[in-house]
Amino acid sequence: MKRKVEKKAKIALCRLCHGTGLLRHKDAAGHQYERQCPQCEGSGRVKVSAVMEFDIKPYKG
Ligand SMILES: [Zn+2]
Numbered sequence: 329m330k331r332k333v334e335k336k337a338k339i340a341l342c343r344l345c346h347g348t349g350l351l352r353h354k355d356a357a358g359h360q361y362e363r364q365c366p367q368c369e370g371s372g373r374v375k376v377s378a379v380m381e382f383d384i385k386p387y388k389g
Pocket residue numbers: 342343344345346347348349350365366367368369370371372373
């Protein structure tokens with residue numbers, strides 16, 4: 329028997345940029361630059377949703 333559990337979308341802090349919306353990089357010359365975080369597109373927050381599927385089978389010793 330398969331059971332599906334859906335987690336509704338919720339707002340969470342973007343873990344890729346830690347909520348700043350920017351990713352910092354250093355190039356080979358040591359120059360630091362920033363670019364927009366691709367995961368939250370610069371907002372610092374993301375919507376997270378999930379669908380989990382459980383496969384449940386009888387256990388008979
Ligand atoms: Zn981000």
